Amino acid sequence: MKKVYLIDDDDIFVFLTKKTILKVSENVDVEVFSDGQQAITHLKEIFSKKELLPDVIFLDLNMPVMDGWEFLAEYQELYPSFAKKNELYIVSSSISPHEMERSRNINEVSEFIIKPLVKEKFLEILENL
Amino acid sequence: MINIPSLRNEADRIAALYVLEILDTGEEQEFDNIVKLASIITHAPVSAITFVDKHRIWYKAKLGIELIETPRDNSVTDAFPFFIAIPIVVNKNLVIGHLSVAGPVQVVLNQEQHKGLALLAQQVTTLLQLKLPVINNSIKEFYESILNNIPQDIVVFDADHRYLFANPMAIKNEEYRKFIIGKDDFEYGAFRNRDPKIAEARRAQFLEVKNTGKAIGWEESQKDPEGNTITFLRRMFPMHDESGNFIMVIGFGIDITERKILEEKQSMIMEQLAIQNTQLIDFCNVVSHNLRGPLINMAMLAEFIKEAEDAEEQKLLVSKLEPVIESLKGTFNELVESIQIRLDRDIKLDKLNFSTCLQEALDGLYVEIQKAKAKIKVDFDDAPAVMYPHKYLASIFYNLISNAIKYQSPERQLSLNLASKMKEGNIVLTVQDNGLGIDLIKHKDNIFKIGKVFHRHPDAKGLGLFMTKTQVEAMGGKIWVESFPDQGSIFSIEFVNQNMNW
Numbered sequence: 001m002k003k004v005y006l007i008d009d010d011d012i013f014v015f016l017t018k019k020t021i022l023k024v025s026e027n028v029d030v031e032v033f034s035d036g037q038q039a040i041t042h043l044k045e046i047f048s049k050k051e052l053l054p055d056v057i058f059l060d061l062n063m064p065v066m067d068g069w070e071f072l073a074e075y076q077e078l079y080p081s082f083a084k085k086n087e088l089y090i091v092s093s094s095i096s097p098h099e100m101e102r103s104r105n106i107n108e109v110s111e112f113i114i115k116p117l118v119k120e121k122f123l124e125i126l127e128n129l
Numbered sequence: 130m131i132n133i134p135s136l137r138n139e140a141d142r143i144a145a146l147y148v149l150e151i152l153d154t155g156e157e158q159e160f161d162n163i164v165k166l167a168s169i170i171t172h173a174p175v176s177a178i179t180f181v182d183k184h185r186i187w188y189k190a191k192l193g194i195e196l197i198e199t200p201r202d203n204s205v206t207d208a209f210p211f212f213i214a215i216p217i218v219v220n221k222n223l224v225i226g227h228l229s230v231a232g233p234v235q236v237v238l239n240q241e242q243h244k245g246l247a248l249l250a251q252q253v254t255t256l257l258q259l260k261l262p263v264i265n266n267s268i269k270e271f272y273e274s275i276l277n278n279i280p281q282d283i284v285v286f287d288a289d290h291r292y293l294f295a296n297p298m299a300i301k302n303e304e305y306r307k308f309i310i311g312k313d314d315f316e317y318g319a320f321r322n323r324d325p326k327i328a329e330a331r332r333a334q335f336l337e338v339k340n341t342g343k344a345i346g347w348e349e350s351q352k353d354p355e356g357n358t359i360t361f362l363r364r365m366f367p368m369h370d371e372s373g374n375f376i377m378v379i380g381f382g383i384d385i386t387e388r389k390i391l392e393e394k395q396s397m398i399m400e401q402l403a404i405q406n407t408q409l410i411d412f413c414n415v416v417s418h419n420l421r422g423p424l425i426n427m428a429m430l431a432e433f434i435k436e437a438e439d440a441e442e443q444k445l446l447v448s449k450l451e452p453v454i455e456s457l458k459g460t461f462n463e464l465v466e467s468i469q470i471r472l473d474r475d476i477k478l479d480k481l482n483f484s485t486c487l488q489e490a491l492d493g494l495y496v497e498i499q500k501a502k503a504k505i506k507v508d509f510d511d512a513p514a515v516m517y518p519h520k521y522l523a524s525i526f527y528n529l530i531s532n533a534i535k536y537q538s539p540e541r542q543l544s545l546n547l548a549s550k551m552k553e554g555n556i557v558l559t560v561q562d563n564g565l566g567i568d569l570i571k572h573k574d575n576i577f578k579i580g581k582v583f584h585r586h587p588d589a590k591g592l593g594l595f596m597t598k599t600q601v602e603a604m605g606g607k608i609w610v611e612s613f614p615d616q617g618s619i620f621s622i623e624f625v626n627q628n629m630n631w
Contacts, residue, residue: 010422012453016429062422093422096413115425 002129003053006032007039007071008060008091017058017091017117024122035063036071043078050083055129057088058117061099068092069102076108087129089113138223143183146225149257152180152187159256160190163228163249168192170245171238173211173230178253180217180226189226211235215250219257228253282361282382288375290314290335299382338365338378348385360389404602420464423457463596476518476603483509483549483558486519490526497534503543512549512556515624521600525558528597529620533562538615555606556624563617567610597622 004021008014011034018030031054033039039057046052061068068090075088090103093115103112113121146152160178167176175193179186187198214229228250238246276283282299286292292309300306309317314328338345346364353359364381430450437443484507491498491505498505515522530545537543546561601608605625612618 010426012426012430012449013422015449016426016433019433020429093425095421115422116429 005054005057009063036066053084058091061092142223164190164192171230173232175231284380286378419460505545508548529560537564556627558622561619566614567612
C-alpha cells in the first residue's frame with residue numbers, strides 16, 4: 001500500500017485527482033489536506049512514525065492560510081528528521097516560469113507538474129518509487 | 130618704396146604686425162609729422178612709413194610720392210638714386226616695416242642725420258605701442274559683451290571670495306551688480322536683507338573649491354517672484370596662475386527648470402510603468418491560478434464524464450461542473466472590472482455623502498447583514514462628504530463590508546465601526562471590524578495582492594481587496610490595514626486633495 005498526500009484547496013481538483021489515482025492503482029491510500037498549515041501540522045505529529053509517513057506528496061502552490069511556498073519552507077526544516085524518505089511534486093495550475101525556476105532551487109522538490117495530473121504521469125511516479 | 134623678398138621670422142613678424150591693427154587705417158597726423166621730420170633732417174624730398182604685409186608693402190604716411198601700396202616684389206627703390214630705409218622693430222627683433230627717405234640726387238648723410246632717422250624709426254614703434262591700449266580696450270569690450278549676453282549666470286571671485294565680476298544674468302539689477310564688486314556674500318546678503326545662511330553655504334562651497342582645487346557642482350531650487358520653482362545647476366571652478374597659485378573662482382549657473390520638470394515627468398512615468406508591470410505579473414498569476422485552475426477542472430470533468438460507467442456517476446460529475454463554471458464566471462467578471470478601473474483614468478468626480486453611499490452598500494448586502502446580526506456604528510461628522518467617483522466609493526464600501534461579514538469570528542457578534550476624518554486636506558475613512566483578522570507579520574506583502582486569500586472560506590477568491598486597492602490608487606489615494614489574528618482589522622483609506630470649499 002502506497003501512501004499519497006494531496007495538499008490542495010480546490011475540492012473539485014482533489015475529487016478528480018483522487019479518481020485518477022484510484023483508476024491507476026487501487027493499492028494507493030490518498031490523504032487530503034486543504035492547505036499547507038493542515039499538512040505541516042499533521043507532519044509534525046507523525047514525522048517519527050514510519051508507517052504513517054507518505055511515499056509521495058502532491059503540493060499545490062496557491063492556497064489560503066499557508067501557501068505552497070510557505071509550506072515548503074517549513075517542510076525543508078522538518079524533512080531531515082523524517083523516519084522515512086518520500087518524493088514531493090508540486091502540482092500547480094501556474095504556468096509562470098518564475099515559479100518553476102523558484103522550485104528548481106529547492107532540493108526537496110522532485111518535479112514541477114503543471115495541472116492536471118494525468119494517469120500516465122502518476123503511473124510513472126508510482127513505478128519509480 | 131622698398132622691396133624685401135623675405136624677412137626673418139616671417140610668421141612671428143606678421144602676427145606682431147596684425148596685433149597692432151595698423152594696416153589699412155587712415156592717415157594720422159602723428160605719423161605724417163614723423164615723415165615730415167625725416168625729410169627736414171635729411172633734406173630728401175621723398176619720405177614714407179611703410180609696413181611689410183604678407184604680399185604687399187602698405188604706406189601709412191608719405192611725403193613727395195602718391196602711393197597706397199605696392200607688391201612686395203615690385204621694387205620702387207630703383208626709381209630713386211638716393212634711398213635709405215631704417216627698419217621699424219617690435220618685440221626686440223621683429224621687423225614689421227620701414228621709415229625711409231629718398232630723392233633724385235645721391236646724398237651722403239652725416240652721423241647726426243643717421244641718428245635722427247634711427248630715433249624717428251623708434252618713435253614709430255613707440256607711437257604704435259601707445260595706440261595699443263585703445264585696441265586692448267576694444268578686446269575687453271568684446272569679451273565683456275560676450276559674458277554679459279551669455280544666457281547663463283557667471284560670477285568671478287578673488288582668492289578671498291570677494292566678487293570681481295557678475296554678469297547681468299547673475300544679478301539683473303544694475304545697482305546691485307555695481308554694489309557687489311569687491312564685496313563678499315555676507316555684505317551683499319546684508320545689503321539685500323537676506324538670510325545669512327545663504328552666504329554661509331556659499332562660503333563653505335567656495336572653501337571646498339579653494340582647498341581641494343577641484344570644481345564642484347550642485348543643484349539648487351528657489352522660488353521666482355511668481356512663486357514657481359526654478360532649479361539651477363551651479364558649478365564653481367578654481368583658477369590657478371602659471372605657477373599653480375590659486376587666484377580666483379569662477380561661478381557658473383544654468384537654469385535647468387525645464388529639464389528638471391521633464392525628469393520628474395519621466396520618473397513619474399517610470400513609477401507608473403513599474404506599478405503597471407507589477408499589475409501585469411499579478412494578472413499573469415491570476416490567469417494561471419484563478420482561470421486556468423477551473424479550466425483544468427472542467428477539462429478533467431469532461432474526460433471523466435466521457436468515461437463514466439453508469440448514469441449515476443455521470444450525473445454526479447455533471448453536478449460538479451456547475452460550481453466550476455460559476456467560479457470561472459465570477460473571476461472573469463471581476464477581472465474585466467478591474468481592467469476597466471485602469472482604463473477609467475478620467476472618471477467623473479461627484480460630491481458624495483458617505484452615509485448615502487454606505488446605505489447603498491448596506492442595501493446590497495441586506496441578507497448577509499441580517500444573517501450576521503451585525504452591529505454597525507457610523508461617525509462621518511468630521512468629514513461627511515468626499516469628492517470621488519460614485520461607483521468606486523460604492524465598490525469600496527461593498528468590498529470592505531462584505532469582507533468583514535465573510536471573515537467574521539464565529540465566536541462573537543460582528544460589530545463594525547466606520548468613521549471619516551479630515552487630515553491635512555485629505556480624508557481618511559476607517560472601517561474597523563472585530564472579525565478573524567489577518568496575520569500581518571506573515572502576510573504583510575500579500576494582503577492586497579490579487580488571488581490572495583488568508584482564510585478557509587468557500588467564497589474567498591482574493592479579488593476584493595485587490596480591486597479596492599486598484600480603485601483607491603487609480604485616484605491617487607492610499608489604502609492600508611492594521612490587524613491582529615482573532616481580534617479584527619482596521620482598513621484605512623485616504624482620499625487625497627479634499628481641501629476644496631463646496
